Amino acid sequence: MAVAEPHTPTRRRALRADAIRNREAIVEAAAEVMAEQGAAVDVREIARRSGVGMGTLYRHFPKKEDLVRTVLDQDFSRWAEAARQAAIEAEDPWAALTDFYRQALSGCARHRAIMESFALTWTDPDPTGIPQLRAVLEELRARAAELLRPGVTTDDLVLLLISLGYAAQFTDECRPHMWNRLLLISLDGLRAEHREPLPES
Amino acid sequence: MAVAEPHTPTRRRALRADAIRNREAIVEAAAEVMAEQGAAVDVREIARRSGVGMGTLYRHFPKKEDLVRTVLDQDFSRWAEAARQAAIEAEDPWAALTDFYRQALSGCARHRAIMESFALTWTDPDPTGIPQLRAVLEELRARAAELLRPGVTTDDLVLLLISLGYAAQFTDECRPHMWNRLLLISLDGLRAEHREPLPES
Amino acid sequence: MAVAEPHTPTRRRALRADAIRNREAIVEAAAEVMAEQGAAVDVREIARRSGVGMGTLYRHFPKKEDLVRTVLDQDFSRWAEAARQAAIEAEDPWAALTDFYRQALSGCARHRAIMESFALTWTDPDPTGIPQLRAVLEELRARAAELLRPGVTTDDLVLLLISLGYAAQFTDECRPHMWNRLLLISLDGLRAEHREPLPES
């Protein structure tokens, strides 16, 4: 009697749906707290905010590190993708660069943990994280090559992002968008009209 | 004025000398370890390195925060002063600006806690800390006014310092002085030839 | 007796067959893992190995203790029965005793939980467990009475078994069958030629 089968996919699905909802609640809560306070959060706080017990949290993420990584991977990717989209929608190569930074920095300003993660992933060969970002910047640099001063590397652009990201972050509360000025200044410094060679790193 | 001192002044003096020596040892040790690891250090480590007991440390600094502040005030001042000196010794206003940043960033790269402290003192009205820095940059800006693009504020210069300081710090281990390139770029962006107005913050 | 069953017997039967299969799978898996690791196992591990969910496991055994007891009862009985068989197949009373111990100890060496259980069931009036064992040893003792030193009680034989069982267990990995020597020694100590009276317990 197939009807009585307890292993029907439908039933399974039902359970999973609930679990997935919980998992998402956990990730969402974690993302929220981590954006506010960085990665050094009490797991209990995450559990509380997501409305689940400790066990549930640990069922989905056996180590705190796993959750942190998951949130970081997700938020970092979304953030990088949003910035990439902003670049794509721009009209010209320079606007692409500008819009990319503007979008990215706006994200940095709101997410402490993303900024913290740079320190961890800077030397990390993991294809997500910095490398993902570098790839986008590499392309933007290629497209804007003629507008950029000679010798500017992709690493320069990455470091500039991180650097301004930090500024964006901690001015965000008291002086939101003050970083926009710094961005404009720095980008102007990247223009081709500046011929002075950059020092070896 | 000895009149205000109760009991035998001599004894007091002797003890005070000792106490001051201890206090200095504590601050020195704290500065050392905070430069390496930032402000989130185990107080025990500081006591150990300074060769005093926990009680002595807490007699001088009732809260960890007190010690951290003291160290920060001191190191921040020294750091700012060193940068100011570099500026003073420069030949022209632009070199003064450049040398100031170079010296300051070199300091940031080696002192984790100073970087961390920006976040704390950014909004702090305390005359030491950021305001002290701002005063110097204000002067440098005034001297270089004609070379700077219109609309550049002292706050821009302060934020640029903090921003590059962060870059300096975390590239210092793997790519020392990579921040020099970023510095050159940003400063070029500050030159008077750029006429595009900066946005309101 | 179908008369006592409420509702539709057919359905019930079907379900029960399934339930029984599950129950057996649980017990089997539990037995396996308890032999390896003792009774202090994660219940999840048992559920995993038996291929059932936690709910099913707890439906059959509301407390972990219930499952442990069930497994112990079963494995203990089988183990005792195997030893009894070895005794039955022996040629003479002394060989019966020897073979019983050899078989039993060989079982102890391979089943951690059985050894652990002695501590629990030693004082347990439950007819399975120790009493079951005692009954067999009582019979073996009776048959070998003339070969045994005066005053040897069944309890002595039971305790000897447990004692050697422990030795068997923890030498099994590094020095398998080293316990055989101890068994021979102890049994020789039980021979009738030793007339020295045993102390009151």
Add this chain to the structure above:
Amino acid sequence: MAVAEPHTPTRRRALRADAIRNREAIVEAAAEVMAEQGAAVDVREIARRSGVGMGTLYRHFPKKEDLVRTVLDQDFSRWAEAARQAAIEAEDPWAALTDFYRQALSGCARHRAIMESFALTWTDPDPTGIPQLRAVLEELRARAAELLRPGVTTDDLVLLLISLGYAAQFTDECRPHMWNRLLLISLDGLRAEHREPLPES
């Protein structure tokens, strides 16, 4: 003024005396609980019984394992030494063996953790623990060589001790000293009059 010196040994001593008292209280409490319940104790229970806070416990023993080891080393040594003394005071080689076992087993009966430790130290080359014990038994065996059946090894004697120790332990509550009977039996099995060769281990 040397009188004021805060680093005088006397002061140091004073503090240490207190600390040592605490340390001893911790070890004592731990030994007590571990004798009752084995090594798997809640550290909080130890802290509670010794009347100190968690921090104090962890100051003296940075890891639970450290405390467990300390207690085990101490109690094992005392226990082994007590047994050795009993052997020394005996009148003849056989009595030495008997008294050694009696004393040792009496200790086993009262100390769960010592019994547990056998499993850990059985293969441990550490000079404390089993090897210490083996050395004593080696000597007792040598002295009683002529009275022992041929082929008895020191390892046999060690394993016999552990084996009977287990029996002693779990009969101690309900049937104290029942193990005395088993000891007599086993030792009789070791006597020279038994010529049957022991199997290879």
Add this chain to the structure above:
DNA sequence: GATGAATGAGTGTTCATTCAT
């Protein structure tokens, strides 16, 4: 005044047991 031992709330993590689906 100096010392460093003592304190205990808080942190990451596990696991027997319950419950919604």
Add this chain to the structure above:
DNA sequence: AATGAATGAACACTCATTCAT
């Protein structure tokens, strides 16, 4: 009935701060 996700009380361990000597 079966599933496995959810629960939360423990547990080992850390560290800013206090206190007896």
